[in-house]
Amino acid sequence: MKIGMIVLAGGIGKRIGRPxxxxxxxxxxxxxxxxVLEKARVxxxxxxxxxxxxxxxxxxxxxxxxNHGFDARFSxxxxxxxxxxxxxxxxxxxxxxxxxxxxxxxxxxxxxxxFRELIAAEDPNVMFGIPIPFxxxxxxxxxxxxxxxxxxxxxxLPQKFDRAKLAAxxxxxxxxxxxxxxxxxxxxxxxxxxxxxxxxxxxxIKITVPTDIVTAEAIYADxxxxxx
Amino acid sequence: MGKVCVITGASQGIGRAAAIRMxxxxxxxxxxxxxxxxxxxxxxxxxxxxxxxxxxxIPYDLGDLDGxxxxxxxxxxxxxxxxxxxxxxGYADPxxxxxxxxxxxxxxxxxxxxxxxxxxxxxxxxxxDRPAKILNVASTAGITSRPGWLAYASSKxxxxxxxxxxxxxxxxxxxxxxxxxxxxxxxxLRRKLAPEEDLTRIxxxxxxxxxxxxLMSDAETTLDGQNIVVRMRSQTGG
Numbered sequence: 001m002k003i004g005m006i007v008l009a010g011g012i013g014k015r016i017g018r019p020x021x022x023x024x025x026x027x028x029x030x031x032x033x034x035x036v037l038e039k040a041r042v043x044x045x046x047x048x049x050x051x052x053x054x055x056x057x058x059x060x061x062x063x064x065x066x067n068h069g070f071d072a073r074f075s076x077x078x079x080x081x082x083x084x085x086x087x088x089x090x091x092x093x094x095x096x097x098x099x100x101x102x103x104x105x106x107x108x109x110x111x112x113x114x115f116r117e118l119i120a121a122e123d124p125n126v127m128f129g130i131p132i133p134f135x136x137x138x139x140x141x142x143x144x145x146x147x148x149x150x151x152x153x154x155x156x157l158p159q160k161f162d163r164a165k166l167a168a169x170x171x172x173x174x175x176x177x178x179x180x181x182x183x184x185x186x187x188x189x190x191x192x193x194x195x196x197x198x199x200x201x202x203x204x205i206k207i208t209v210p211t212d213i214v215t216a217e218a219i220y221a222d223x224x225x226x227x228x
Numbered sequence: 229m230g231k232v233c234v235i236t237g238a239s240q241g242i243g244r245a246a247a248i249r250m251x252x253x254x255x256x257x258x259x260x261x262x263x264x265x266x267x268x269x270x271x272x273x274x275x276x277x278x279x280x281x282x283x284x285x286i287p288y289d290l291g292d293l294d295g296x297x298x299x300x301x302x303x304x305x306x307x308x309x310x311x312x313x314x315x316x317x318g319y320a321d322p323x324x325x326x327x328x329x330x331x332x333x334x335x336x337x338x339x340x341x342x343x344x345x346x347x348x349x350x351x352x353x354x355x356x357d358r359p360a361k362i363l364n365v366a367s368t369a370g371i372t373s374r375p376g377w378l379a380y381a382s383s384k385x386x387x388x389x390x391x392x393x394x395x396x397x398x399x400x401x402x403x404x405x406x407x408x409x410x411x412x413x414x415x416x417l418r419r420k421l422a423p424e425e426d427l428t429r430i431x432x433x434x435x436x437x438x439x440x441x442x443l444m445s446d447a448e449t450t451l452d453g454q455n456i457v458v459r460m461r462s463q464t465g466g
Contacts, residue, residue: 029397038401042358069353224399226453 002047003119004094004163005040009033009053009061009105010079010086021057022207023105024064028220032207033061034068035108041070042112045119046101050093052079052086084170084179084186091167099124100166102183103158106207109219110158117198124162125193127184128200129153155182156200165191230257232307233444236290236347237317239268241415242365242440244275245433246314249441251276251283256312258282260303263317264289282307290317290343291335300350310355312444313362315344320417322377333379340383345390348405355403361444361452362398363406364391368457371409384409388455395453404452406443410436411459431460 009023023033033051040049053061053076061076077093079086087102094100101118103110118126132152138145159182166183169190173180180186184195203219205212233250237243238261247261258281261269266287273283284306288299304310319339321332348362369377370384391407398405412418413436414427439458442448 028400029393030400035400042402067353220400224396226396226399 001098002096003045003099003101004097005046005049005101005103006087006090006094007033007036007040007049007051007103007105008079008083008086008090009051009057010083021054023053023057024060025207025213027108027207027213027216028224031064032108033105034064036103036105036110037065037068037070037074039110039112039115040074043115043119046115047073047097048094049074050090051076051105052090053077054079082179083181084173087183088167088170088174091163091170094163097163099160100163101158101160104206107157107204108207109203109205109216109223111201111204114201114204115158118158118160121160121196121198123194123196125160125165125184125187125191126196126198127159128156128204129197130156130200130202153197154200155184156204157182157206159184161187165193229308230255231311232256232258232260232303232309233312233314234260234262234303234310234351235314235316236262236343237315237365238272239263239265240272241316241417242410242413242433242436243314243316244268244272245437246316246440247272248275248277249434249437250312250314250444251278251281253441253445255446256281258284258307260284260286260307262286262288262290262299290347291338293338293342293346296343296346297350300347300354304354309358310351311358311360313347313351313355313360314440314444315347315362315364317343318365318367318417320377320380320421322380322421324376325378328379336379336383337386340380341386341390344387348394352398352401352403359402359404361404361406362394363408363440363443366391366407366409366455368409368411368459371455371457391455392453399453404449406452406456407454408436408439408443408456408458411457431458435460 024031040046051061055078058076065074080089132149132154136147136149137143138147166187169187172190173186188195207213233256235243235247238247250256263269269285319336364387366387367384369381370388374381388407391405395405412430414430414432436458
């Protein structure tokens with residue numbers, strides 16, 4: 001069965017406070033997205049990698065692919081107006097694949113081992129998750145309810161799904177005009193199948209706010225053995 | 229197929245010694261030797277222990293920076309991989325500050341720094357999908373004050389800095405970057421620069437080549453990113 005991979009690279013960098021998209025920020029001297037793609041490159045089981053990006057960043061992303069020596073397995077497509085729309089377009093671009101891995105360009109510290117673990121998992125639909133180490137409550141201006149953090153999980157990427165079933169779930173969500181922030185939620189709601197949760201890693205952080213890149217640099221220094 | 233090892237400056241000195249030494253490595257199956265001098269490359273090839281290994285000689289002037297991408301692409305097309313890159317080619321024409329011409333500065337930096345950087349950049353495009361090693365030859369001149377050697381010494385300091393930075397930048401890509409700083413070595417260049425010196429009493433190119441071979445072995449995993457001074461214990465001034 002062919003395995004495809006979608007790398008979501010649609011960010012425009014509003015929250016990071018920089019005038020350029022987060023996926024192009026440097027970590028250890030390399031753009032975040034290159035860290036992700038380099039991991040995929042060494043996994044022969046991944047047949048194709050599709051990067052979804054906004055029109056304004058297509059050329060820059062293609063230039064990165066060429067400069068960093070990524071072969072024809074890697075291609076860029078135009079993403080959608082939302083994360084969900086971009087995933088939908090990525091699924092369509094990987095129609096010949098039975099299984100699809102979804103990752104995002106701004107999680108550069110994912111490891112090759114995590115991708116391999118995902119691929120090797122027997123369940124067709126799998127996500128990584130880590131416990132929530134702090135207290136969470138429901139509410140905005142006032143507390144409205146209590147939540148038991150032991151029942152909750154912090155959702156991480158990468159994730160793996162049966163491509164056809166995830167595509168069908170997306171179709172159903174689109175018909176309902178329902179939007180989700182990631183695909184395990186969408187799949188659980190619309191495919192009605194189990195999603196296996198594998199233990200994730202505290203190191204696999206998402207670069208969202210400026211302090212995240214500081215944290216990521218420290219983790220990366222440790223990863224490459226420059227931690228002191 | 230075994231490893232493909234590319235060596236610049238292979239027509240003489242440390243480059244030639246490294247080519248001869250690496251030809252004895254059992255896991256190296258092909259050596260690509262680059263230098264300006266075709267006769268020099270032929271002499272090097274004649275001294276190598278080929279033992280079934282492929283040896284390709286490429287006469288090329290690294291002063292032509294624009295041609296380096298095609299040079300590296302050609303090597304990759306020919307052999308399908310690059311596992312070891314030894315940047316040994318160097319240029320020196322030591323002059324005092326006021327005697328140093330702009331041409332001297334540009335040539336020194338072009339060969340010692342810019343060509344090395346472009347070679348690494350191009351090689352890294354092709355060697356990122358498997359573990360690989362790059363070694364850059366700096367000099368003890370790059371880590372101490374060398375009046376009269378301004379262009380050369382500062383260019384070698386750049387090699388030390390470049391190597392440390394690239395070691396970190398490429399670490400996540402599986403490429404280890406090393407730099408060595410040999411002290412006085414009995415090369416043809418040394419004979420020209422210090423004609424009064426007894427070359428039999430200083431470090432021999434083969435000794436530097438032994439260090440290079442050790443660093444390029446799979447067993448060595450801890451010394452990348454550090455400038456390694458290679459100097460005979462009896463040397464005090466090098």
